[in-house]
Amino acid sequence: MKLKARTFExxxxxxxxxxxxxTAHKLNIHVDERITIMKGKKKIISVIDTTSQLVKEKEIVxxxxxxxxxxxxxxxxxxxxxxxxxxxTRLIKKKINCGTLSLDELKQIMSDIVKNALTETEIxxxxxxxxxxxxxxxxxxxLIKAMVSVGKRIKFKGKVVDKHxxxxxxxxxxxxxxxxxxxxxxxxFPKTSSRAxxxxxxxxxxxxxxxxxxxxxxxxxxxxxxxxxxxxWGGSLGLSPADDKIIxxxxxxxxxxxxxxxxSIISKKISVGSKYVIIDIPYGPSAKVTKQRAKxxxxxxxxxxKKFNLKLKCVLTDGSHPIGNSVGPNLEMNDxxxxxxxxxxRPIDLEEKSVxxxxxxxxxxxxxxxxxxxxxALKILDSGKAFKxxxxxIKAQNGKIPNKFEFGKFKYTFNASKKQKIKSIxxxxxxxxxxxxxxxxxxxxxxxxxxxxxxxxxxxxxxLTIYSNSRTRLQEAKEYFKKAKPIK
Amino acid sequence: MKLKARTFExxxxxxxxxxxxxTAHKLNIHVDERITIMKGKKKIISVIDTTSQLVKEKEIVxxxxxxxxxxxxxxxxxxxxxxxxxxxTRLIKKKINCGTLSLDELKQIMSDIVKNALTETEIxxxxxxxxxxxxxxxxxxxLIKAMVSVGKRIKFKGKVVDKHxxxxxxxxxxxxxxxxxxxxxxxxFPKTSSRAxxxxxxxxxxxxxxxxxxxxxxxxxxxxxxxxxxxxWGGSLGLSPADDKIIxxxxxxxxxxxxxxxxSIISKKISVGSKYVIIDIPYGPSAKVTKQRAKxxxxxxxxxxKKFNLKLKCVLTDGSHPIGNSVGPNLEMNDxxxxxxxxxxRPIDLEEKSVxxxxxxxxxxxxxxxxxxxxxALKILDSGKAFKxxxxxIKAQNGKIPNKFEFGKFKYTFNASKKQKIKSIxxxxxxxxxxxxxxxxxxxxxxxxxxxxxxxxxxxxxxLTIYSNSRTRLQEAKEYFKKAKPIK
Numbered sequence: 001m002k003l004k005a006r007t008f009e010x011x012x013x014x015x016x017x018x019x020x021x022x023t024a025h026k027l028n029i030h031v032d033e034r035i036t037i038m039k040g041k042k043k044i045i046s047v048i049d050t051t052s053q054l055v056k057e058k059e060i061v062x063x064x065x066x067x068x069x070x071x072x073x074x075x076x077x078x079x080x081x082x083x084x085x086x087x088x089t090r091l092i093k094k095k096i097n098c099g100t101l102s103l104d105e106l107k108q109i110m111s112d113i114v115k116n117a118l119t120e121t122e123i124x125x126x127x128x129x130x131x132x133x134x135x136x137x138x139x140x141x142x143l144i145k146a147m148v149s150v151g152k153r154i155k156f157k158g159k160v161v162d163k164h165x166x167x168x169x170x171x172x173x174x175x176x177x178x179x180x181x182x183x184x185x186x187x188x189f190p191k192t193s194s195r196a197x198x199x200x201x202x203x204x205x206x207x208x209x210x211x212x213x214x215x216x217x218x219x220x221x222x223x224x225x226x227x228x229x230x231x232x233w234g235g236s237l238g239l240s241p242a243d244d245k246i247i248x249x250x251x252x253x254x255x256x257x258x259x260x261x262x263x264s265i266i267s268k269k270i271s272v273g274s275k276y277v278i279i280d281i282p283y284g285p286s287a288k289v290t291k292q293r294a295k296x297x298x299x300x301x302x303x304x305x306k307k308f309n310l311k312l313k314c315v316l317t318d319g320s321h322p323i324g325n326s327v328g329p330n331l332e333m334n335d336x337x338x339x340x341x342x343x344x345x346r347p348i349d350l351e352e353k354s355v356x357x358x359x360x361x362x363x364x365x366x367x368x369x370x371x372x373x374x375x376x377a378l379k380i381l382d383s384g385k386a387f388k389x390x391x392x393x394i395k396a397q398n399g400k401i402p403n404k405f406e407f408g409k410f411k412y413t414f415n416a417s418k419k420q421k422i423k424s425i426x427x428x429x430x431x432x433x434x435x436x437x438x439x440x441x442x443x444x445x446x447x448x449x450x451x452x453x454x455x456x457x458x459x460x461x462x463x464l465t466i467y468s469n470s471r472t473r474l475q476e477a478k479e480y481f482k483k484a485k486p487i488k
Numbered sequence: 489m490k491l492k493a494r495t496f497e498x499x500x501x502x503x504x505x506x507x508x509x510x511t512a513h514k515l516n517i518h519v520d521e522r523i524t525i526m527k528g529k530k531k532i533i534s535v536i537d538t539t540s541q542l543v544k545e546k547e548i549v550x551x552x553x554x555x556x557x558x559x560x561x562x563x564x565x566x567x568x569x570x571x572x573x574x575x576x577t578r579l580i581k582k583k584i585n586c587g588t589l590s591l592d593e594l595k596q597i598m599s600d601i602v603k604n605a606l607t608e609t610e611i612x613x614x615x616x617x618x619x620x621x622x623x624x625x626x627x628x629x630x631l632i633k634a635m636v637s638v639g640k641r642i643k644f645k646g647k648v649v650d651k652h653x654x655x656x657x658x659x660x661x662x663x664x665x666x667x668x669x670x671x672x673x674x675x676x677f678p679k680t681s682s683r684a685x686x687x688x689x690x691x692x693x694x695x696x697x698x699x700x701x702x703x704x705x706x707x708x709x710x711x712x713x714x715x716x717x718x719x720x721w722g723g724s725l726g727l728s729p730a731d732d733k734i735i736x737x738x739x740x741x742x743x744x745x746x747x748x749x750x751x752s753i754i755s756k757k758i759s760v761g762s763k764y765v766i767i768d769i770p771y772g773p774s775a776k777v778t779k780q781r782a783k784x785x786x787x788x789x790x791x792x793x794k795k796f797n798l799k800l801k802c803v804l805t806d807g808s809h810p811i812g813n814s815v816g817p818n819l820e821m822n823d824x825x826x827x828x829x830x831x832x833x834r835p836i837d838l839e840e841k842s843v844x845x846x847x848x849x850x851x852x853x854x855x856x857x858x859x860x861x862x863x864x865a866l867k868i869l870d871s872g873k874a875f876k877x878x879x880x881x882i883k884a885q886n887g888k889i890p891n892k893f894e895f896g897k898f899k900y901t902f903n904a905s906k907k908q909k910i911k912s913i914x915x916x917x918x919x920x921x922x923x924x925x926x927x928x929x930x931x932x933x934x935x936x937x938x939x940x941x942x943x944x945x946x947x948x949x950x951x952l953t954i955y956s957n958s959r960t961r962l963q964e965a966k967e968y969f970k971k972a973k974p975i976k
Contacts, residue, residue, distance in 0.1 A: 009509065009540040013520035016537065021497065032501035049504065052497040054542060054549070061542070093741045096619065120609045125741050128616030131584065253581045253613050 003060040005076045011064045015046040018061035024050045034083040039070040045117045086117040095129030106146035110242040114150045123249045135259035147267035151240045155273045158188040162274035168288025170430040171324035173332045175203045177354035180390040183229040190224045190272045192234035200434035204233035209329040211399020223396045239271040276365040277312040282319025286427040321425040321453045324350035327434040328446015334405045340387040408444045408467030410474045416461045429486030436477035437468040491548040493564045499552045503534040506549035512538045522571040527558040533571045533605045574605040583617030594634035598730040602638045611737045623747035635755035639728045643761045646676040650762035656776025658918040659812035661820045663691045665842035668878040671717040678712045678760045680722035688922035692721035697817040699887025711884045727759040764853040765800040770807025774915040809913040809941045812838035815922040816934015822893045828875040896932045896955030898962045904949045917974030924965035925956040
């Protein structure tokens, strides 16, 4: 059936179409069923709502997700038809009953996810199946292939390197430093990062404090071509669209089954053509994983990467406490600039970790001899070349490094009530304190740690300062900090 | 924030509100987040869509589900606010990690399901958790209590009895017969049944061939008060609204974890105040369960029912082949009337099973001595009292028993190609043949079995007739039948 598209700047978070009740009747379709919408050769699947008054009979209201995907204008003609139930529901049932899926079956599921033929509920069942039953090594390998097959791929000339941290450590903003050091050595580093959804800030949020991070693949290629690197948000690139959708649904319960974690990371590295990859796996009490799980992950990462001709190395690092002094976009960027500018007040632990990771990449890619990576990395940092490279990347991303950073206009500092030794600092609780202060939406919010693990401090010594642009949020963060006691 | 409700007869299958982009901005709420909508003391939670044009700033478009729940009129004022993330997502995560939930925790989840505070995706995770980890006996008992606590309860005077079949057998329409026989003996039988969602026809669809089946609780009470029974659709009564929602989401993958199955059935029996209940568990190759699982279910049903002071008995029956001659609303109702009218051409197997089940209820409730139930049931059937009772119930439900039933205007009969013995008839394939013919939407569609298991038939003897009002559907059903070979 031919219908006239009405756009109305209608946002629903997913493809949704609103039909006139009579039109739905003519199509013999009911609320909660799905239609295909075609424009030329482009096609998308959508759920429907119906109304007898908001939309005329010959029209269809399309949510922005559809308008964008089909490149529609207000008033465009589209072809609408009933969508068949996707075959992949049967395959998802197979997985939830702990069956093993073949490459073709996984491709079918990934393709149906990308076409929006599967609802979020169906994808949740798929994730539950992986969570419950796991996947064989072979199956995880096929999942990676399937994810790559439905996404875009970018190719770059030169030695393309990458890094990834599985996360869970507060602060720990090594990426901008590692990228600047390695790229200054002549490597190609097309780094894509995530935004915080449940954490206080992710690399994309921190870089966004001073530059753009959302690009399409054409623009991204230009930046990398010009500077040898980028510090972009991965979400807008469509490199692994099935994975993006799966992650969105995993976030609902904060579950992250291992085969999916492996596939998610490796598929994205393949999509940007990386050849040398370092994976940082921080472990420890308040980190994301235990030492045991970290070892298992390392084994699985290294096994799988061989299947894809990736030179990949996992490093297990101490993730039992925050790294760097800051949590929050502006605060963390301030730490990074201090390190790049060789400021005496810079956070040494963050520098050491970044130099270590950069050194690993320099060795893996053959830029440095075994055992010499760290020295080379430090040399590049000391020479000012890393800072210059960072400035170049930020400029290419329409940004500028400010002389001074602004932090939240309300602040509060906790001081030591007596002489004491800092025994532990809990990542999760430090993160939560920062989230309550308003980060990452409020770029100037967050916290500054005046102490590190094992420091011996006098009475009255500052422990932690919280910043916020909202008095209420500052109060909430303060109260949480007092109650949760992240620092012991 | 106070907004003016616009209704527009907008159907979305779930509570959905459309806000003007500016209004959403003022509320500091984004697409995919949830709001509470209040009218007086009534409150519902809803997801939001936004648009800059379809809705004015001071207005809110509400889907019919909200309009109904809050009893709104076009133009009513409602109070709108941000909804907090429900605490039960944490509890669902506990279940998916195989934790045991307490009564309070289960009540919280059931209550959030009913208030629409949980999305379908979150409920799918909850179901997956039960599917993956099971539940302890104690936990299942608490689940039943939690389900009952969020639903309505009806009370009737007299000996209230009930039956339930876990399904999976084609035909097998015993309910109208069992209800008529038992009620004619003086028992109270407020029977609520389901509609077919994935099967060819369910009791509510078959009764709907000649009477109404959708009532509110007030009307239902009147019918039972007048006739001693009803044959109603359970879905519109709100007896176990959390369970209704869970079932809807289970259907997506056709999964049915046992604790949920037990809780679903028992909670509904408690809600209508049943005291004596027979559960029919058909087992066998093409049935829903194997003999082993049937035995396990029997044990669990009987264990749990004691906790709720229910006199419940499970009977394991042969579910390896269809029962009765017909599948499809009009065709099945025709079989039932034949039995009630004592027509010589009636399906004896369906009569025998119904008399057996009715006999069990008569014994359980003390209407008959042990071993005498079947005889009494047959006597009531032969006396014409069961038919009279059935007529009374149908009349109370605004129906009438026709002299003759109409079947689909297109039909096709398969005949035996040689002399042969019928070795087996597959329930699932017979059901699928009927579904393809158009049932349950096309009340006149379905099929008639001319043979039963173990029949010895001559060449040319009719085997099966398919009926449909659509030539295309008849063709599809024919082709499927030829390929799937349900009868061997």
